[in-house]
Amino acid sequence: MRQFLLALLAVIPALAFASESDIPLDEAKVDLHNKASLQRGAQLFMNYCLGCHSLKYQRYNQTFEDLGIPEELGQKYLQFTGHKKGDLITNNMPAEEAGKWFGNPPPDLTNVIRVRGKDWVYTYLRSFYVDDSRPWGVNNVVFPNVGMPHVLQELQGVPTKAYEERMVDGEMKDVYVGLKSDGSGRLSPSEYDQATLDITNFLVYMAEPMKLEQRRIGWYVFGFLLVFTILAWLLKKEFWKDLK
Incomplete structure (x- = not known):
């Protein structure tokens, strides 16, 4: 009975997260043998995500070794917090202040893939859109009323909801058909999709480095x-x- 209750407690958070949205998830075709993708994902994460989200169950030097990143390059381009090469991947954001800024302190993402699933993370990163009613001016289709800003906006551009006029129940109505960027980002739509896939691939590695x-x-x-x-x-x- 005790083992059953422990297993149930482990599953409940995943079920709760899964119930946040009924939006179909896109398949994240990750490949842990693709070292180039893992390296790009690590670079993107360290530059855009680590300021808020830590990876406190993994160390820098182990990550560099596993991903084939020379230690000197890793320390120069992927370590920005003054940590040593053997330190855990954490940030300097104070939890109490972060709670005031975002509503809740940004979670550690070492095991986010185990909780959310790779498809959820991949789709989430591609589902932000402009929403002036939100504190940070953006919302997310997969995670409604999300409390974080769209940190990858400079790469994607400004995304908005797209609608098409279609016949519904005998009447012409504007129907939501997806998201569309204004083209102001540094990456093309296909390049941005690849960037989010690289980040997802990196987080899949982080969830089980021994794999x-x-x-x-x-x-x-x-x-x-x-x-x-x-x-x-x-x-x-x-x-x-x-x-x-």
Whole structure:
């Protein structure tokens, strides 16, 4: 019973998050073997997200090593808080002040993929739009009444809701068909989609850093089992030869 209750408590937050929106999620086609994507994701996260969101369960030097980033380059371009290479990836934002600014302190994102899912994070990053009624002037289709600003706006441009006039129940009505950027961003729509996919890919790695190592070791295990199977078959064949 105790184990059941613990499992239930672990699932409840995920169910609550999943119920925030009924918007269909886009598939995040992440690839942990794509080191270039992981490196771009790390750079984007450190430049645009780390000011508010920490990754306090992972260290800089381990991240650099796993992603194939030379330590000197990592320290120069990905560390902005004065931390040492072996320090955890945290920021200097005071939690109490952040709570006043955003309503709640921005959460640590080390395990956000485990809670939200990669598709949710990918879609969320691409779902901000202008909403003058909100404190930061933006809202989010996937996370209504979100409390954070659109930190990637300089890359995407200013996104707004797009509508088309369509026949609905015998009447012509303006129907929401998606989001559209004004084109003022530094990236094209396809480049921005790739940037958000890179960030998602990086956060997938952050949720389970050992997955890269596990896959590498898995091939050695597979090779060992194959060799062991062949040797066991040859040994069995030799034993049975003497029994005939």
